[in-house]
Amino acid sequence: MLRYADIVLPLAQPAYTFAVPEGAAVAAGQAVAVQFGPRKFYTGIVWRVHDRKPDFKRIKSIHRVLYDAPLLSAQQMSLWEWVASYYMCSVGEVMRVALPSLMKPSGDTEEEFSDDEFRPRTECYVALSRELHDETAFHEACEKLERRAPKQYEALLELAAAGDETRISTGEVARRLLRADYAVLHALERKKLIVCTERERTVERGGSAFRLPELTAHQQAALDALRGEFAAGKTTALLQGITGSGKTEIYIHLIAEVLARGGDVLLLVPEIALTAQLIARMERIFGSRVTPYHSKLTNRRRTETYLRLNRSEGGEFVVGVRSSIFLPLKRLQLIIVDEEHDASYKQTEPAPRYNARDCAVVMARLVGGRTLLGSATPSLETWLNAASGKYGRAELSERYGDARPPEILVSDTLRAAKRGERKAHFNKLLLDKIGEALDRGEQVMLFQNRRGFSPYVECTECGWTARCPHCNVTLTYHKSGRKLVCHYCGYTAEVPAKCPSCKVTDVIPMGFGTEKVEEEIAKIFPEARIARLDRDSVTSEKAFNAIIADFEARKTDILVGTQMITKGFDFGGVSLVGILNADNLVNNPDFRAAERAFQLMMQVAGRAGRRAEGGEVVIQTSEPGHPVIRQVVAGDFGAMARAQLAEREAFFYPPYARLTSLTLRHRDPVVLRQGIMELAARLRVRFGRRVLGPMTPPVDRIRGEYLAGLLLKIESGASSARARELLAAELKTFSENPAFKAVTVVVNVDPQ
Numbered sequence: 001m002l003r004y005a006d007i008v009l010p011l012a013q014p015a016y017t018f019a020v021p022e023g024a025a026v027a028a029g030q031a032v033a034v035q036f037g038p039r040k041f042y043t044g045i046v047w048r049v050h051d052r053k054p055d056f057k058r059i060k061s062i063h064r065v066l067y068d069a070p071l072l073s074a075q076q077m078s079l080w081e082w083v084a085s086y087y088m089c090s091v092g093e094v095m096r097v098a099l100p101s102l103m104k105p106s107g108d109t110e111e112e113f114s115d116d117e118f119r120p121r122t123e124c125y126v127a128l129s130r131e132l133h134d135e136t137a138f139h140e141a142c143e144k145l146e147r148r149a150p151k152q153y154e155a156l157l158e159l160a161a162a163g164d165e166t167r168i169s170t171g172e173v174a175r176r177l178l179r180a181d182y183a184v185l186h187a188l189e190r191k192k193l194i195v196c197t198e199r200e201r202t203v204e205r206g207g208s209a210f211r212l213p214e215l216t217a218h219q220q221a222a223l224d225a226l227r228g229e230f231a232a233g234k235t236t237a238l239l240q241g242i243t244g245s246g247k248t249e250i251y252i253h254l255i256a257e258v259l260a261r262g263g264d265v266l267l268l269v270p271e272i273a274l275t276a277q278l279i280a281r282m283e284r285i286f287g288s289r290v291t292p293y294h295s296k297l298t299n300r301r302r303t304e305t306y307l308r309l310n311r312s313e314g315g316e317f318v319v320g321v322r323s324s325i326f327l328p329l330k331r332l333q334l335i336i337v338d339e340e341h342d343a344s345y346k347q348t349e350p351a352p353r354y355n356a357r358d359c360a361v362v363m364a365r366l367v368g369g370r371t372l373l374g375s376a377t378p379s380l381e382t383w384l385n386a387a388s389g390k391y392g393r394a395e396l397s398e399r400y401g402d403a404r405p406p407e408i409l410v411s412d413t414l415r416a417a418k419r420g421e422r423k424a425h426f427n428k429l430l431l432d433k434i435g436e437a438l439d440r441g442e443q444v445m446l447f448q449n450r451r452g453f454s455p456y457v458e459c460t461e462c463g464w465t466a467r468c469p470h471c472n473v474t475l476t477y478h479k480s481g482r483k484l485v486c487h488y489c490g491y492t493a494e495v496p497a498k499c500p501s502c503k504v505t506d507v508i509p510m511g512f513g514t515e516k517v518e519e520e521i522a523k524i525f526p527e528a529r530i531a532r533l534d535r536d537s538v539t540s541e542k543a544f545n546a547i548i549a550d551f552e553a554r555k556t557d558i559l560v561g562t563q564m565i566t567k568g569f570d571f572g573g574v575s576l577v578g579i580l581n582a583d584n585l586v587n588n589p590d591f592r593a594a595e596r597a598f599q600l601m602m603q604v605a606g607r608a609g610r611r612a613e614g615g616e617v618v619i620q621t622s623e624p625g626h627p628v629i630r631q632v633v634a635g636d637f638g639a640m641a642r643a644q645l646a647e648r649e650a651f652f653y654p655p656y657a658r659l660t661s662l663t664l665r666h667r668d669p670v671v672l673r674q675g676i677m678e679l680a681a682r683l684r685v686r687f688g689r690r691v692l693g694p695m696t697p698p699v700d701r702i703r704g705e706y707l708a709g710l711l712l713k714i715e716s717g718a719s720s721a722r723a724r725e726l727l728a729a730e731l732k733t734f735s736e737n738p739a740f741k742a743v744t745v746v747v748n749v750d751p752q
């Protein structure tokens with residue numbers, strides 16, 4: 001009998017049915033090449049094999065089977081299906097993010113498919129030369145090097161210390177795990193003191209000889225509490241620990257347990273920015289067990305990683321960003337989501353608009369594993385789940401060692417201005433503190449949530465501002481390059497010499513971004529070494545690492561930055577953190593503004609005083625009495641959470657309601673208006689007062705298209721599956737209406 005296979009292609013379409021060639025062994029989860037159209041080839045995933053002949057005429061055959069083993073397990077297929085159904089997209093769109101791009105080529109020829117290419121890559125391993133295995137010889141060599149070549153001396157010591165503590169290590173260490181740089185190792189190799197070998201990367205498995213940090217009594221209690229929750233059957237638990245309390249140390253213990261019994265662990269981090277430091281820290285303990293996975297790796301590396309994991313027998317430890325949730329970890333037992341509150345776990349563009357944290361919870365359930373959500377400032381959704389007993393929980397309320405939580409000082413900007421105690425965008429208090437910190441040889445971080453030089457330029461005479469011709473926003477002035485830039489579409493323009501409207505005066509940069517902060521602080525502290533970390537200064541992974549490495553090595557005194565500096569960094573030398581303008585954080589119109597502002601300020605503040613005593617934070621604001629500012633000063637997460645939850649409940653927002661936002665886009669504002677009115681009316685028939693809008697988004701025109709929105713609020717207790725079904729049906733009717741064919745509809749479930 002002829003067999004057929006439903007095949008998922010990386011498209012916003014349902015699965016297509018192809019015929020299975022006679023005698024071919026084709027199973028669900030397997031990758032296949034199929035021809036589509038006259039010449040185009042795609043990689044697809046076999047979803048189902050069956051014998052129901054589809055009712056179209058020309059049924060094409062599968063071209064050939066790719067890779068030996070299926071690329072997806074049954075559980076992974078269930079996760080893809082869950083994502084597609086929950087976030088209202090096609091399984092093919094999930095495939096787009098779930099598989100590395102080299103694994104889903106599509107092109108004119110079939111040539112691109114090749115599965116033998118991806119051999120495991122080789123790696124350089126370093127060991128002491130045989131002569132130095134003798135203690136006396138080793139110490140002689142060290143003595144010779146100590147004064148003349150201190151770096152080579154340090155490298156030898158590091159290599160010798162890589163084993164256990166009592167004896168000189170004679171084993172091999174992967175070069176990338178050593179601090180010593182290439183030139184130093186090369187010199188040692190020439191002197192025949194070390195041997196370097198290039199060979200296939202080995203992942204040592206089994207065994208549990210990891211050197212784990214000794215936990216403090218508090219940390220041990222938190223770890224025991226988590227084990228207790230998991231043992232009692234909770235599949236998800238929250239570890240809420242203040243910044244610098246040692247959440248990461250607790251992760252390490254849990255990870256080691258799972259690896260020792262041959263299970264796999266996935267540690268999710270919100271952004272590539274964070275991974276470098278954390279990966280290094282994990283590699284110091286777990287060595288080559290650590291597999292990084294993020295967008296800065298080459299496509300090749302990601303493909304190799306996927307295929308290697310797919311063949312693995314377990315004992316894998318992946319540290320990665322949100323898309324790692326789709327990696328083939330066959331023995332997944334533990335997923336840790338670090339900084340679980342972070343908005344970057346949610347993909348907003350393009351589909352699938354998934355939240356990796358929520359997928360982690362689902363995936364752990366699918367595989368019978370556990371999820372640990374860690375944060376100093378959890379999302380209110382997670383916090384409520386833990387408070388209600390749905391999730392397990394453990395707390396860490398003290399910083400590790402002698403470090404105390406930083407003291408938070410609020411500086412009133414209006415008052416400072418009135419008294420003449422304000423220079424550029426700094427109040428006297430902050431400048432004094434910066435001066436003192438620099439005098440003591442300590443480091444400073446300054447946070448401003450806008451990049452560029454100034455958010456807009458304005459004519460002081462007539463009020464004209466430079467706006468983007470394609471988007472309804474003001475252009476941001478970037479001083480380097482003297483350009484006006486649209487942060488939505490990338491449009492750039494020259495700064496006009498005279499105001500184009502009244503032609504009377506110059507246009508003047510207003511407000512301030514990181515670039516301006518950097519320039520101003522350099523004028524005030526000409527001696528200080530200053531660096532900036534934001535999307536403009538971070539042009540590559542290398543540039544990013546260089547900025548971080550310099551700051552870590554204390555080659556920089558002051559680091560100015562956007563959100564990028566807020567996350568998880570562990571710099572020992574920072575004693576002062578300045579938040580330049582808290583007003584635009586707390587006064588955001590979004591319903592999450594207070595929660596976000598609190599999280600952000602606590603996170604930035606958490607970078608201060610992580611080793612020494614007496615870390616300080618200065619928050620500049622014109623509203624020192626604002627409730628959120630007060631909650632931050634008190635470090636009182638509970639107060640913020642209770643106040644916000646009361647408001648959310650009263651106004652029916654998450655976690656008491658589930659939101660789905662609908663954004664319609666079209667070039668013609670009249671068609672858009674008609675479309676959104678029509679859709680709103682239809683949805684109201686179904687959902688009544690649960691439909692809000694039409695509303696105009698804060699930026700209502702992007703790249704020449706007009707935007708309008710609707711918001712659907714479904715009570716948390718109701719069946720969200722039923723709501724999605726009704727919504728999907730209405731959207732289908734809408735898109736089939738010839739009048740609105742060209743209107744784009746973007747559905748975002750659980751928007752951030």
Ligand SMILES: Nc1ncnc2c1ncn2[C@@H]1O[C@H](COP(=O)(O)OP(=O)(O)OP(=O)(O)O)[C@@H](O)[C@H]1O
Nearest residue numbers: 213214215216243244245246247248249400568606
């Ligand atoms: N038990 C321990 N033994 C040795 N060092 C520790 C221990 N606990 C914490 N530390 C050190 O204290 C610092 C802060 O710990 P860690 O980074 O784990 O905190 P965290 O809670 O993850 O912080 P954040 O939320 O700010 O990222 C680190 O440098 C860490 O190495």
Ligand SMILES: [Zn+2]
Nearest residue numbers: 468471486489
């Ligand atoms: Zn624009």
